[in-house]
Amino acid sequence: MDVVKLDQALTLARQVADSVDILELGTPLIKSEGLRAITAIKAAHPDKLVFADLKTADAGELEAGLAFEAGADLVTVMGAADDDTVRGAVAAGRKYGKDVVADMITVVDDRVSRILEVSKFGVSFVEIHAGLDEQARPGYTIQALLDDGQKAGVPFSIAGGITVETIGSVRAAGARVAVAGGAIYNAKDPAAAAKALKSRAS
């Protein structure tokens, strides 16, 4: 949910809840509304996994711990961060019994090697991710993300402009989680868009 107001996020979450397993709070939403957004979404949807896309770049244990205290079930730490930042976030995950995901956004050169390194630090999975700015460049496709997921051979999610046309290939590549943002929140009918994505992913 890359909306920036909590009320928008609560509305969106309610619209799509029947079709999603995880509610992910995008980084802009957390920056705009703070950790209270995590608490509010979890309170409204206690049956869903709440994923706080912190994209932590430093102080991994501290930041991940703050999000877990607020109610997050999963948080992201930057895969490009210092090894000890990733390890710190994983330590917080172990303390709270929750999951840490290494977001591989910005890791482009030799991404598979870094995926294999961070996987050894105990993250639950890696997110192979092309951010909104990378997606906006001409010629962008999701294929390079899928190829690296298959090459790495470790649990992974894909984020990078997944659509109803591409979500089947994400599943076929073996992804554990498909993260869909704009395909849902930019749709005229987010509930119908989420339902269509789910039907193509199952």
Ligand SMILES: O=C([C@H](O)CO)[C@H](O)[C@H](O)COP(=O)(O)O
């Ligand atoms: O993580 C994301 C981005 O960096 C802004 O927070 C997006 O939520 C993620 O890329 C999924 O959104 P779409 O790419 O629009 O599907």
